[in-house]
Amino acid sequence: MRxxxxxxxxxxxxxxxxxxxxxxxxxxFDLEDAVSPDEKDAARILVRNTLRHMDYRGTGTIVRINSIxxxxxxxxxxxxLKHAPDLIMLPKAGCKEDIDVAxxxxxxxxxxxxxxxxxVGIIALIETAQGIERAYDIAGASARVKAxxxxxEDLTADLKCARTKEGREIEYAxxxxxxxxxxxxxxxxxxxxxDVEDDEGMRLDAMVAKALGFDGKSAISPRHLAAxxxxxxxxxxxxxxxxxxxxxxxxxxxxxxxxxxxxxKMIDAPIVSRxxxxxxxxxxxxxxx
Amino acid sequence: MGAIIRTATAGTFESSDAYVEVGPGRGSIDLSLESVVxxxxxxxxxxAVREVLSECGCDDIEIRIVDRGALDCVIKARVEAxxxxxxxx
Amino acid sequence: MRSKVxxxxxxxxxLAGLKDGMTVSFHHHLRNGxxxxxxxxxxxxxxxxxxxxxxxxxxFACHKPLLGHIKNRVVAKILTNYMAEEVGRxxxxxxxxxxxxxxxxxxxxxxxASGRTPxxxxxxxxxxxxxxxxxxxxxxxxACGSLGYAFADAMYADKVVIITDELASYxxxxxxxxxxxxDYVVKVDAIGDPAGIVSGTTRITRDPVGxxxxxxxxxxxxHSGLLKEGFSFQTGAGGASLAASKFLKEIMLKENIRGSFGxxxxxxxxxxxxHAGCFEKLLDVQCFDLxxxxxxxxxxxxxxxxxxxxxxxxxxxxxVDSLDVVILGAAEIDTDFNVNVHTDSNGYIMGGSGGHSxxxxxxxLAMIIAPIQRARMPIVTDRVTCISTPGRDVDVLVTQAGIxxxxxxxxxxxxxxxxxxNIVNIHDLKRKAExxxxxxxxxxxxxxxxxxxxxxxxxxxxxxxxxx
Numbered sequence: 022m023r024x025x026x027x028x029x030x031x032x033x034x035x036x037x038x039x040x041x042x043x044x045x046x047x048x049x050f051d052l053e054d055a056v057s058p059d060e061k062d063a064a065r066i067l068v069r070n071t072l073r074h075m076d077y078r079g080t081g082t083i084v085r086i087n088s089i090x091x092x093x094x095x096x097x098x099x100x101x102l103k104h105a106p107d108l109i110m111l112p113k114a115g116c117k118e119d120i121d122v123a124x125x126x127x128x129x130x131x132x133x134x135x136x137x138x139x140x141v142g143i144i145a146l147i148e149t150a151q152g153i154e155r156a157y158d159i160a161g162a163s164a165r166v167k168a169x170x171x172x173x174e175d176l177t178a179d180l181k182c183a184r185t186k187e188g189r190e191i192e193y194a195x196x197x198x199x200x201x202x203x204x205x206x207x208x209x210x211x212x213x214x215x216d217v218e219d220d221e222g223m224r225l226d227a228m229v230a231k232a233l234g235f236d237g238k239s240a241i242s243p244r245h246l247a248a249x250x251x252x253x254x255x256x257x258x259x260x261x262x263x264x265x266x267x268x269x270x271x272x273x274x275x276x277x278x279x280x281x282x283x284x285x286k287m288i289d290a291p292i293v294s295r296x297x298x299x300x301x302x303x304x305x306x307x308x309x310x
Numbered sequence: 311m312g313a314i315i316r317t318a319t320a321g322t323f324e325s326s327d328a329y330v331e332v333g334p335g336r337g338s339i340d341l342s343l344e345s346v347v348x349x350x351x352x353x354x355x356x357x358a359v360r361e362v363l364s365e366c367g368c369d370d371i372e373i374r375i376v377d378r379g380a381l382d383c384v385i386k387a388r389v390e391a392x393x394x395x396x397x398x399x
Numbered sequence: 400m401r402s403k404v405x406x407x408x409x410x411x412x413x414l415a416g417l418k419d420g421m422t423v424s425f426h427h428h429l430r431n432g433x434x435x436x437x438x439x440x441x442x443x444x445x446x447x448x449x450x451x452x453x454x455x456x457x458x459f460a461c462h463k464p465l466l467g468h469i470k471n472r473v474v475a476k477i478l479t480n481y482m483a484e485e486v487g488r489x490x491x492x493x494x495x496x497x498x499x500x501x502x503x504x505x506x507x508x509x510x511x512a513s514g515r516t517p518x519x520x521x522x523x524x525x526x527x528x529x530x531x532x533x534x535x536x537x538x539x540x541x542a543c544g545s546l547g548y549a550f551a552d553a554m555y556a557d558k559v560v561i562i563t564d565e566l567a568s569y570x571x572x573x574x575x576x577x578x579x580x581x582d583y584v585v586k587v588d589a590i591g592d593p594a595g596i597v598s599g600t601t602r603i604t605r606d607p608v609g610x611x612x613x614x615x616x617x618x619x620x621x622h623s624g625l626l627k628e629g630f631s632f633q634t635g636a637g638g639a640s641l642a643a644s645k646f647l648k649e650i651m652l653k654e655n656i657r658g659s660f661g662x663x664x665x666x667x668x669x670x671x672x673x674h675a676g677c678f679e680k681l682l683d684v685q686c687f688d689l690x691x692x693x694x695x696x697x698x699x700x701x702x703x704x705x706x707x708x709x710x711x712x713x714x715x716x717x718x719v720d721s722l723d724v725v726i727l728g729a730a731e732i733d734t735d736f737n738v739n740v741h742t743d744s745n746g747y748i749m750g751g752s753g754g755h756s757x758x759x760x761x762x763x764l765a766m767i768i769a770p771i772q773r774a775r776m777p778i779v780t781d782r783v784t785c786i787s788t789p790g791r792d793v794d795v796l797v798t799q800a801g802i803x804x805x806x807x808x809x810x811x812x813x814x815x816x817x818x819x820x821n822i823v824n825i826h827d828l829k830r831k832a833e834x835x836x837x838x839x840x841x842x843x844x845x846x847x848x849x850x851x852x853x854x855x856x857x858x859x860x861x862x863x864x865x866x867x
Binding site for chain 1: 611614799834835
Binding site: 070073 | 320321324325326327353361380381382383386388390391394395
C-alpha cells in the first residue's frame with residue numbers, strides 16, 4: 022500500500038534517520054535533484070548506510086537514482102542495491118529502451134553482488150512529453166516495472182506551459198498515465214503538490230488525483246502526508262459499499278442465485294474485485310470490520 | 311593497507327551530521343574528535359571511525375572530526391566519503 | 400507636584416538603605432534585552448556593597464556580567480526560576496559558595512508573600528511610569544506587555560524602586576503596578592534593547608519531526624475528553640508546542656469548540672486563537688512577541704495577571720489549578736515520567752522550571768513533547784540528571800515514535816488507545832532511541848552542590864551537582 026510517497030534529500034542526515042516517523046507509506050531517498058553534483062558521492066554512501074542500519078519497518082523504501090543520461094546512476098545502483106530498497110526510481114523514463122538499459126544494468130549488478138535476480142523493482146518517473154506518450158510501453162517494458170509516478174514540474178517545462186495549482190495543464194498527462202498503468206496492471210502515483218503552505222489546495226489536488234484513479238500521491242513536505250493518506254484511504258461510504266457487495270455475493274452463493282444485484286445495479290467481477298481491494302486496504306489500515 | 315593522498319572533507323556542521331577532514335598522515339592513524347556527545351559516546355565514535363578506516367584499508371591518515379550528534383551510520387558514511395575523496399595509494 | 404523621581408540609580412540605592420548581606424530582586428520581562436539588572440548591580444558594586452542575595456525571576460544570557468559580581472563577592476547567593484546556559488555553565492563549575500536556589504514561577508511569589516524569601520529592595524524595570532510610580536509594561540519604546548512577575552516584588556519588598564525609560568504625566572492610566580507600593584522612581588536612557596525584549600513574530604517549527612509530534616499532540620488533546628466547551632490551555636513558545644496550538648486551533652474551529660481561556664506566556668498564536676474564537680479570554684503573565692504586546696494593550700479580553708495569580712501554590716487559588724491542558728518541553732524524561740529542564744546532557748545548568756512544574760501540577764493533562772533523540776542524546780532515561788517536575792504531575796509524553804501515557808492515568812490511556820493513537824510503553828521509547836544512538840555513558844558529576852531545586856510545596860526536590 023502506497024498512499025503517500027515522501028521525497029527526502031539523500032544528503033540530509035536529520036531527515037533520513039527520521040524517515041519512518043514522518044507519516045509516509047513510502048519514503049523516497051533522493052539522490053537526484055535534491056543532491057548537488059559535488060555531493061553525489063557522499064549522498065549515496067549516506068543513503069546506503071541508513072538503508073543498512075536504520076529500521077524502516079512499516080515504511081516502504083525507494084531510492085531515486087540519477088537518470089541514465091548522467092555519469093552517476095550506475096554508481097548509485099552499485100551502492101544501494103545490496104541494501105534492498107523496495108524500488109529503484111528511474112527519473113526521466115522516456116521510452117521502453119530506457120527501461121531496457123536500466124533493467125540490463127540492474128541484472129548485471131544483481132549477478133555481480135550475488136543477490137536475487139529481479140529482486141528490485143522499478144518505479145518509472147514520467148516527466149517528459151515523450152514519457153507520457155509512451156507510458157504504456159514503459160509500464161510493460163519489464164516485469165520489474167511496478168509503478169509509474171508523474172513528475173509534473175519537469176513535464177510542464179517540457180510542454181512549454183506554466184505549472185499551476187489548478188493543474189489544468191496536466192489533466193491529459195494524469196489521465197494518460199492512469200490509463201497506461203491500469204492497462205499494464207501496475208500502480209500509478211501522482212505528482213507532488215509544491216506549495217508547502219497551502220493545505221487546502223493540497224487536499225483538493227489529492228482529491229483530483231484520487232478521482233482520476235491514482236493509487237497514491239508523492240509529496241515533498243511531510244506536512245502534506247496526513248491529507249494524502251486520508252484522501253487515499255477508503256472512505257467509510259466506500260468501505261460500507263464494499264462490505265455490502267461482499268455480503269450480497271455471499272448471500273447469492275448461499276441461495277444459489279446466479280446474477281447478483283445491489284441497489285438495482287448488477288454486481289460484476291470488476292466491482293467484486295474492487296470491493297475486495299477496498300476491504301484489504303481497510304484491514305491493512307486497521308479500519309476494517 | 312594504504313595512505314591518504316590528499317586533503318579532503320565531507321559532511322556538514324548541521325545537527326545530526328558530522329564534518330570530516332582527512333589528509334596525509336605520518337605513518338599511522340591520527341584521529342582528533344570534537345563532539346557534542348564526547349562524554350557519552352566519544353569511545354563509540356572513535357571505534358566506529360577506526361572500523362570504517364579498516365574497511366577502507368586505510369592506516370595512514372590524519373583525520374579531524376567535528377561531530378554534531380551524528381548517529382554511527384552517519385559518521386561512518388562521512389568518514390568513508392572523505393577517505394574516498396582523499397584517495398589512497 | 401509630588402514626585403518620587405530621584406536623580407540616579409545610585410541615589411535610589413542609597414535612599415533605600417541597601418547594605419551588605421541584603422536581598423535585591425529583579426524581574427525578567429525584558430528577557431534577553433534587559434539592561435536593568437546589570438546596570439543596578441554595577442552601581443551597587445561601585446558603591447562597595449557586598450554579600451548580596453539576588454532574587455531574579457529568571458537570568459538570561461545578557462546577564463552574564465553577574466558572574467563577575469559573584470567572583471568579586473558583591474553577590475553571595477542567587478534565587479531564580481530559570482538560568483540560561485551562558486550563566487549556568489560557570490555556576491555548574493562551582494564558582495559560588497552557596498548553591499543557587501531554583502524555584503518555580505509560582506513558588507517564587509508564594510515564598511516572597513509568605514516571608515520565606517524576603518526582599519529588601521526590589522528594582523523593577525518598567526517601560527512606562529509616572530513620577531509617583533504608577534507603571535506599566537504595555538506602553539513606551541521598551542514595551543514588554545505584561546509585568547506579571549514583578550507584582551510580588553512590588554507588593555512585598557521593603558523598598559521598591561521603579562526604573563523606567565519613559566516618564567509619563569501623573570496619573571498614568573491602565574497601570575499594572577500602582578504607586579501605593581513604590582518608594583522611588585529613576586529615569587534612565589534605556590531599560591533594554593527592544594530587539595531582545597520581544598521577538599518580532601514567533602514562528603512555528605518547520606522541522607518535519609517537530610510537525611509530526613505537534614500533530615500527535617493535538618490529537619492527544621482532541622481525544623483526552625477535555626477538548627470541549629470551556630476548554631483552557633497553555634503552551635510554551637517552543638517550535639513544536641506552537642505548531643501543536645496551530646493544529647489544535649484547526650480542530651477547534653472544525654468542531655466548533657469554544658474554549659474559555661488561554662494562559663501563560665502569550666504568543667501571537669494564542670492571540671490568533673482568541674481572534675478566531677477558540678478562546679474567550681487570555682490570561683497573560685508574560686508576553687513573548689509583539690503581537691501579544693499589542694493585544695494586551697488593546698484587547699480587553701486579554702488580561703495581565705500576576706505570577707501569584709498565575710501559579711502560586713500558597714494562594715487561596717491560582718489559575719493553573721483551573722487549567723485543562725498544558726504542553727511542555729523536556730531536556731530529559733525518565734521512565735517514571737520525571738522531567739529535567741534544568742541541566743543539559745553533560746550536567747551543566749541550562750534552564751529551570753519557570754512555570755513547568757506549576758502548570759504540570761495544576762493542569763488536568765500535562766503533556767511533554769520531545770523527540771526520542773536530539774543530536775544522539777536519547778530523551779528517555781532510567782533516571783533524569785535532575786528532577787525539575789516530578790513524574791506524578793506528568794500525564795503523557797508525545798514523541799515522533801509514539802505516545803507514552805503515565806500508568807497513573809489509566810483513563811487517559813484507554814481514551815487514546817480507543818482513538819487509535821500510537822500508544823507505546825515509555826520503556827519501549829527508551830529502547831527504540833538507544834537502538835539508534837547506543838547507550839550513553841552518564842556524565843561524571845562532581846560532589847559540590849551548585850543548585851537546589853525547591854519544589855512548589857517548599858520541600859527540596861533535587862540537588863544539582865557541579866560538573867567535573
